[in-house]
Amino acid sequence: MPDMMQRIALASRPDGAPKDDNFSLESLPLPTPGEDEVLVRVHYMSLDPYMRGRMDDAESYAAPVPIGGTMEAGGVGEVIASNSPRFQPGDFAFGMFGWASHGCLPAKELRKLDPAHGPITAALGVLGMPGFTGWHGLTAYGLPKSGETLVVAAATGPVGSMVGQVAKSMGLRVVGIAGGADKCRIATESFGFDACLDHRAHETAADLRAALKAACPDGVDIYFENVGGKVLEAILPLMNDFGRIPICGMISWYNAGGLGAGASAPGLSGPAIWRNILVKYLSVNGFIISNHFDRYPEFLKDVGPKVATGQIRFLEDIAEGLENAPAAFMSMLRGGNTGKQIVKLI
């Protein structure tokens, strides 16, 4: 067993988009597991947009990462030492190990994985928090009905592709938005979306709105919100009466400081949003999946078999090496990934 581990710490808070010097790669002694603790060598770690929020010190639903603290992340890896009867060396587990080569956590904070149930990376994406976020938000707040129209952005990402595929299976017309022609082709060809619009080909919100209007001839009943910004501005006037907008994120505003508190959105004033909610009788619900873990077994029961049979598909974008995690993360915030962004550590 090695006696050192590596981690990436938050070196400083970003002003706008994160830069290299906001991160520092460090070595430190490998911890020794205490009572009921388990030491895991991380094989894959997850990169997700929410991590950008943790880098600010604005009030949010989770405490910020302190300066000098390990960046947060979920990961999957192999148990290499255990003081818990529930885990043996050689077991695989999911846990919030952070941006780190190893993690030492109480056994109760780990979830055992069965590698026979498919690739362990699925626990970070399609069967992990992002997939669960899409499924829960759609079913709990989107209230999809056959024949309705749903729009979701980041269509090839792990949230958007889950939302779109589940909605398709329920008989909805599904229109995606993604960055670039390649991703749009993946959305329609691999994930079965009815249409997918390239937001880069539509410079302004008005342009994008015109394209969306053509792609959604019956208007939009559900807008699954994970990006904010231009897409939101484009789509609000297209919402049908009694439309639903589940909000799980707003990545386009994350770099604006304070999760969008200071972001500007020309054409998207507070009163304009409020007016749309009123005059179209919209139902808008913000949520974070960690408040809804009670539904995780239901999710696994519904979606797990569909992933196993290929009825629900997923796409992963795997970077190599902990030292490359900051670059992969910064690229992801610009839409540089195609599919669930993962870092392979071993």
Next chain:
Amino acid sequence: MPDMMQRIALASRPDGAPKDDNFSLESLPLPTPGEDEVLVRVHYMSLDPYMRGRMDDAESYAAPVPIGGTMEAGGVGEVIASNSPRFQPGDFAFGMFGWASHGCLPAKELRKLDPAHGPITAALGVLGMPGFTGWHGLTAYGLPKSGETLVVAAATGPVGSMVGQVAKSMGLRVVGIAGGADKCRIATESFGFDACLDHRAHETAADLRAALKAACPDGVDIYFENVGGKVLEAILPLMNDFGRIPICGMISWYNAGGLGAGASAPGLSGPAIWRNILVKYLSVNGFIISNHFDRYPEFLKDVGPKVATGQIRFLEDIAEGLENAPAAFMSMLRGGNTGKQIVKLI
């Protein structure tokens, strides 16, 4: 029977706050009821904030009043001629007669009133659309739970006073907002609110927020939205996790054109609203009561007896004469009324 009637027509569309010359008082021949129609002499007509929206030609949930058309309003009056077996002269009825001394409507668009069940004006306020709006919005979207805190503005108006009294009866802490010390005293002394803040005594949103924070030591679980503007800006940061915001109106923005589409709200950007909904897991629901008439019998059954016994109280502000309706309406939009604004025509 007279052979002429009076009405107030929309003479021109207002630019900002309505002015006298947006309205014209006209005489015209009294209509003769056709098949199944009923002619009513209006005794009382209702003035409500939503009418301001009808004066604009912006897209909204209802068609605008055309230039030269009669201003819309509900009213109560006495049947003076009827071609329907359901109505006899001398009966009292509620209908959408407009700003007019008389109205001629199909019998199926009228609701018969029993004057023995209390003053007929109640059909315009506490037991009419405003009271029903407050009750439905609170119970369907506010989802009140004993021990929670609710805030509602226009606290002495027919919506706010209903919301506050129903919430109090369900065990909530109820904090009102109103314009002026007199209205605040009425909210606490007549309507039983726990506290009421005078928004005129708090010039800025930040001032109002500080006062609200003191009045809501456990934060705000339900904000019943009927005003928008400074009050919304003050309260959003005070919302508790999982808070609910039913939206039935936003009177402070109605004069800004297009129901607030062009309103400015310093400190209340679109991203700021969206962020609050996300990070506090809020549920925001816009509604208009005309989509929910199926619940009216339930409302009457619940609230009617409480009004009869005085358990739910109401306050009316009665102007005299159709010719004074525009002045009363313009005053109401500035908060000049105390209680449900009604015009007595006879």
